[in-house]
Amino acid sequence: MSTQNYHIVAVPPNEWGHMRPMIAFLARLVAVSLSSVDVTVTLIIAESAVAKARTELSIQLAGEGIQSAESRFEVVPTAVHMFWPAESYLPALKATYAEVIKTKEPDFALLESMIHPFFGVVRSSATKPVKVGAWLPVALPSWTSMAPICYIRDDPQAYVKQVQTTMAEKGLGYMEAASDAYLSHVNGRVLRIPGFPEMTDYEGFPQEALERQGLQVFSTWLKEQPKHSDILAVGPLTSQRTPEVARKEKEEADAGGFTTFLDEWAAKKGPKSVLYICFGSVLLPAEIEHLYAVMRVLLELQIPFIMVLSDAARAALPAD
Structure with a gap:
């Protein structure tokens, strides 16, 4: 066959x-x-x-x-x-x-x-x-919980009109106008989204969420739209690591000293005692001084943290 x-x-x-x-x-x-x-x-x-x-x-x-x-x-x-x-x-x-x-x-x-x-x-x-x-590589419940997305979901035509008006009045391109319209709806209001704890709209990605329930809500809304599409949830994509792959990954982590650092701190302070900071492989805070302010507070309070920066982000920082 x-x-x-x-x-x-x-x-x-x-x-x-x-x-x-x-x-x-x-x-x-x-x-x-x-x-x-x-x-x-x-x-x-x-x-x-x-x-x-x-x-x-x-x-x-x-x-x-x-x-x-x-x-x-x-x-x-x-x-x-x-x-x-x-x-x-x-x-x-x-x-x-x-x-x-x-x-x-x-x-x-x-x-x-x-x-x-x-x-x-x-x-x-x-x-x-x-x-x-x-x-769409995001946690869907988190994505749908953000206030601007709720606004777009509830009244998509109003959002489209706002983007078009912003483009005409400010002379912006589509992406810039869409971002401008999107962020204009973040104002600190309290949100109650299925599958989520109560939060304000400043919290884009809450720490606790029910993936299945949030996905069902989003899927229902999507299928009610005039031009709906099928949506499939994929993940988490955890493969069966072969012994060789697992060994190499452990060696890479150990070589950077991260494993030893985390193990020692966990033994001293227990779980959830180290802060992980990562801005992704492309983005960096627009105001570097804001990043410095956060780091100064962490150092002053003696909170251990691991900061992961891309090569481009590292190059954008002053030498000090």
Whole structure:
């Protein structure tokens, strides 16, 4: 019996928190379909993140017990630093995609939701039916709990009108106007969202949430919209680590001294006594002095913390 061929073209952004779960998902998808479907994946990656993506892909595939990745995965760099804003990345991404589909068109295009201007390119380039999926790498209940999202959800037409008005009056592009409109609805009000503790709208990601309940609420709302789409919850994507992968991960953690530091502090103060600070692989506080203020307080109160900074973020900080 011959196996069915199925080709996926995936485009994650180079923000690590967005790219990594997509790579994990694709590795899992290939692993579970080995016996029934010949799934091949082309990953189009911003050139600044190619090396990191290849390393992560190897780790995820090894965790799934797949050793020979070359025949199933191909990583294709595109000449952009990051997928933002659209006018900066779209020409290069179009050109890269055109080269990719010369060899084989996708049956499914998995695209990061933030690069929605590219969705139409995939559809208009297709010479056969192609499904397009939007990848939204967030905890959905947290996403739907934020006050601006509640506002958009309850009255989407009013939000669209506000964005259009902001564009016209302030001369802003769509993304800038959308951000302006979005943030204008954060005012400290108390929110009561299914699956969440009571909170103010300043709390974008509360510490305790019921994933399933929040997802159901969001799915119900989405399907009530005139042009609804199916929504699938994926995760958590924890693969079965092979002994070799687990050993390498432990060695990397030990080499940085993090494991020893955390173990010693946990022995002294107990669980939940170390603060973890990370701004992601792309962003950094706009006012560096605000970051310094937080660090000064932590040092004064002798609260141990681990701060993770990308190379770009580290370079943006003064030498002191």
